[in-house]
Amino acid sequence: MAAVQRLQSERIAAPRASFAKQAPPGKCQSWRTKARLRTFAMIWGRSCGTITPMDALSHLLADVRIRQAVFVRTRLGPTGQLRVSEAGQPSFHLVTQGRVWLDPMDGSAPVLLEAGDVAFIPRGSAHRLCGQDNLQQLMPPIDVRPHWQAHGVQAGPVDAMPPGSLEVVGRTLSGAFQIEGVTSAWLWGGLPPWLTLQWGAKGVPQWLMIGLTYLEQELSRDRPARQAIIDRLGDVLFIQSLRSYLVADGARGPSGWLMGLKDSMVSRVLGAMHRHPAHPWTLAELASEGCVSRTVLAERFSQLLGVPPLTYLTSHRMHLAARRLRDGRQGVAEVAQQVGYQSSAAFAQAFKREMGCSPRDWRAKAQAEVGEGQGSSSTRMITSS
Structure with missing residues (x-):
């Protein structure tokens, strides 16, 4: 990056120096020199510094839409685990209460998620949520994906708790969705297999609380355009997730548009x-x-x-x-x-x-x-x- 900045400085400085030679101090610049200076300022002013990574992100995601979003509420006990089998469909987990552990099932250590935190699995790879980080003491897993595929409203949450136990260490709102507007290979190619966002580090963000309240209202009543509203709320959650990850210190990914934006x-x-x-x-x-x-x-x-x-x-x-x-x-x-x-x-x-x-x-x-x-x-x- 230092080399690029030096090149930019040299390229900008060189034309300025040449124009300065044409108009010695104390002498009036010719109309031609003034015109060239105005053209130079216009070109370089447009090219350097008017587009931020966030502006580019808006253009890249302008036509991206969430479709057919599905949701499931979960409860985990101290030894519970919920498994999401691989299906190639993006999924996410928002911790609404307590804490859970994300096991990416790729050999890396489990990651702690507390209330307000989000785990995003862009390519839908297999993973699991656990009630503790000692994976050897967990009860047999419960697969969440069949519940996503079930039609209609069901009576209760998906529980991963020992028989007879009422202790809940964490609750999540988990979901899956489809993306419309871009090919998934392009979009997900710029992201790592999984990522986490610590939104709850300073308390659940106000925008997230408002969004969840709005989502609850839409899900509790069967009204016209309910699916469209829910999908648009999914748009907000999805784009906010990408924006948060983009500006996070140390965020890294494979080659792709995300690293380009950084x-x-x-x-x-x-x-x-x-x-x-x-x-x-x-x-x-x-x-x-x-x-x-x-x-x-x-x-x-x-x-x-x-x-x-x-x-x-x-x-x-x-x-x-x-x-x-x-x-x-x-x-x-x-x-x-x-x-x-x-x-x-x-x-x-x-x-x-x-x-x-x-x-x-x-x-x-x-x-x-x-x-x-x-x-x-x-x-x-x-x-x-």
Whole structure:
């Protein structure tokens, strides 16, 4: 990062020095020099410092939506354990009372979660919640996933407690959901297999308490648009989780968009791509947005995101086009222009390389899936007793 900052300083300083030579102290600058200075200030002012990681995160997640969220309340005793079998579906656990231990089942030590803390499992890998960190003294596990798959409202929480015991050491609101708007490989590729957020370290945040109260109200009554409201509350929880993890000290992940956002230069480039996907970007223009040379941009971008800048841009354009094709309100040629393609044939070829089928086939398949989901989706909640 120090080397990148030096390059930025040298690149900014050099043009300023050349302009200074053209206008000696005490002499009036020519109109041409003044115009060049105004152009320089405009370009560098736009490129350096106007896009923060949070701005870029807004653009990256603008079209992400939670769908078909399911919830289950759990209670754990001192020797209880709840297992979530692997299914490739994102899941989370919010501790609402007491404390529990997350065992990622990857060889790492269990992690303590207290009231207000959240564990997020982006790729839906197998894991378990435990009443204590001594895993050798736990009772046989209870699988939570079948309860998520059950339809309708059930009478009570999922209990992981010894027979006859009433001692509860922790309660959670656990859930799973589907993501609409991006491919899961792109989104989850930037996150570690599991992550925890210590929101409860200074007490349960007020926004979380309000959100949970609102969620309880929606789940307790069968009213119009209930599923839509619950999914939108899921959006808030999901995006807040990503934001908290992004700004957390020491947050790390594999190569991907998350690590790109944590780099000020790459985040500016990502923000430019996502703000103006139809612009005919060149590597030189993108380097200007990042205030670095083309070589530095190519190396840093590839290191953090795993692909070169223009490869990422093509992928982003195709996924943006896929979302607009699914909506069905625009023709293929119109969508092609909106993502930077003047030729429908060139767009169709690029789309097929990225998505595996033609734009028209993608639209037909996506709209059929949306129709099926609208006919069968329902909110599923296991209420607490």
